[in-house]
Amino acid sequence: MLEMDLLLGGFLERxxxxxxxxxxxxxxxxxxxxxxxxxxxxxGKRECENSLQAEVVNMLRDVRVK
Structure with missing residues (x-):
């Protein structure tokens, strides 16, 4: 999925x-x-059960894709 690639790549970079x-x-x-x-x-359609993963998911939600 292109959106996921862009999101994860942007997060990795920044x-x-x-x-x-x-x-x-x-x-x-x-x-x-x-x-x-x-x-x-x-x-946000599904909750993350792992608290550390939930922290990272919240950070991923704030990534702005160029």
Whole structure:
């Protein structure tokens, strides 16, 4: 999904370096998900059960794609 590629790529470029080590692991776990599994978390249609992943999802929601 192009939207997910742009979102994750933008996050990697601009925010990944600011993550704590635990948040970085959570991001990698999220990035390993299938797009159809991750997209509902990003859009808020599904809640994230893991609290660290939820923190990263909230950060991803704030990414502005160029």
């Amino acid at each position: 925010q990944f370096h600011d993550l704590t080590p635990a948040q970085a692991v959570a991001f990698i776990q999220l990035a390993d998900m299938e797009d159809l599994e991750l997209w509902p978390l990003i859009t």
